[in-house]
Amino acid sequence: MRKSKALFAASKKVLPGGVDSPVRAFRAVGGDPVFMRSGAGAHLTDADGKSYVDYVLSWGPMILGHAHPAVVRAAERALRKGSSFGAPTEEELRLAEAVRAALPSMERLRFTSSGTEAVMSALRLARAYTGRELIVKFVGGYHGHADSLLVAAGSGATTLGRPDSAGVPAAWAKTTLCLPYNDIPAVREAFRRHGRKIAAVIVEPVAANMGVVAPEPPFLETLRELTKKSKTLLIFDEVITGFRFFYGGAQTGMRITPDLTTLGKIVGGGFPVGCYGGRREVMDLVAPQGPVYQAGTLSGNPVAMAAGLATLDVLRRERPYARMAEMTRVIVTELRGMGRFKGLPLQVNHVASMFTVFFTETHVRDMASAKTSDTKAYARFFHGLLERGVYFPPAQFEAAMLSSAHSTLDLERTLDAAARAIRRL
Numbered sequence: 001m002r003k004s005k006a007l008f009a010a011s012k013k014v015l016p017g018g019v020d021s022p023v024r025a026f027r028a029v030g031g032d033p034v035f036m037r038s039g040a041g042a043h044l045t046d047a048d049g050k051s052y053v054d055y056v057l058s059w060g061p062m063i064l065g066h067a068h069p070a071v072v073r074a075a076e077r078a079l080r081k082g083s084s085f086g087a088p089t090e091e092e093l094r095l096a097e098a099v100r101a102a103l104p105s106m107e108r109l110r111f112t113s114s115g116t117e118a119v120m121s122a123l124r125l126a127r128a129y130t131g132r133e134l135i136v137k138f139v140g141g142y143h144g145h146a147d148s149l150l151v152a153a154g155s156g157a158t159t160l161g162r163p164d165s166a167g168v169p170a171a172w173a174k175t176t177l178c179l180p181y182n183d184i185p186a187v188r189e190a191f192r193r194h195g196r197k198i199a200a201v202i203v204e205p206v207a208a209n210m211g212v213v214a215p216e217p218p219f220l221e222t223l224r225e226l227t228k229k230s231k232t233l234l235i236f237d238e239v240i241t242g243f244r245f246f247y248g249g250a251q252t253g254m255r256i257t258p259d260l261t262t263l264g265k266i267v268g269g270g271f272p273v274g275c276y277g278g279r280r281e282v283m284d285l286v287a288p289q290g291p292v293y294q295a296g297t298l299s300g301n302p303v304a305m306a307a308g309l310a311t312l313d314v315l316r317r318e319r320p321y322a323r324m325a326e327m328t329r330v331i332v333t334e335l336r337g338m339g340r341f342k343g344l345p346l347q348v349n350h351v352a353s354m355f356t357v358f359f360t361e362t363h364v365r366d367m368a369s370a371k372t373s374d375t376k377a378y379a380r381f382f383h384g385l386l387e388r389g390v391y392f393p394p395a396q397f398e399a400a401m402l403s404s405a406h407s408t409l410d411l412e413r414t415l416d417a418a419a420r421a422i423r424r425l
């Protein structure tokens, strides 16, 4: 940790809090963040040369593991041809076609440089299309850091005790209605009272920013029904879930068709990419086709597009999903067993290859129940793993993830570290 410590001390003199994104700073778990030097497959190596089995995976994009040869090759090839033109390229067309083939609800789509931008643009579009202002989001849902979404936000915002960010005008916050996740009566009531004023409902079809929380049927089905009835747009924020559970989105498995979808992370193959898209008649409002302005110099960047395309190509051919889900099931079952053995109140939520360990007796189904977790116990668990070379999310309200590069040996190393960490709690 010697080099990481020195790098962090120097970083704090030039970057606020020493980082470019708050959750990296380890405030939720204490101690100094580990500075990473390189990644290969399921492993990271830190600035001091220590290696870790990685369950953060850059918060989702690295589903094939780090520096996958096909992705490296594609990005290198693109880079040699020039890294940015500010003009259309064939790569954007090819990635757009691949995304649409996998997610047919995205009849038209646009690439941005981040998930935040994609979500922000989708909301602007929804407001323009409906001529309404209100947005419904769910408590603990995190959709990036656009103003109207930093209200009761999960992920790093909750972790830092700032679910409502300073600097968001009160008038903006008032346009966002926040409801508890999985709470159908609350949604019905909101639509009864405000239905004709709601431009969009934005939801993570599997919540990943209050920790992993699965939607309880018929929660999403009810959202679809109510939004349809009141001519509100339903936006699935699949920045995390897109291409994570299936070759497609969570919507693919659930057979629910949202009006708009936002993507990011995996679709950029580890490069800064976001994407939003949906029904043609809605997307046709986006400039230059329509009056909703949205632009970006690096949008559709050819190197990022090439990396995204290579990632999707490997996922489509190899379909690693069942294996990743099975390995996750093993981890989850073992962790639950360890908790029982030690007599710890432990909940391990999981959906396919994503999971979160909560230290609580309460079944976690929304942000209120997620918050019953003993976050100090999580911090001790995290550091126990870190010491033994296993890198978990450095915050309670996040998702741990597997990649296709995780091996049974990695699993054994993880479970051994977890057993020791839990024994010490």
Ligand code: HOZ
Pocket: 021, 022, 023, 024, 059, 142, 155, 156, 208, 209, 398, 399
């Ligand atoms: N909060 C994002 C996913 N849970 C990770 C990105 C970040 O905040 O740094």
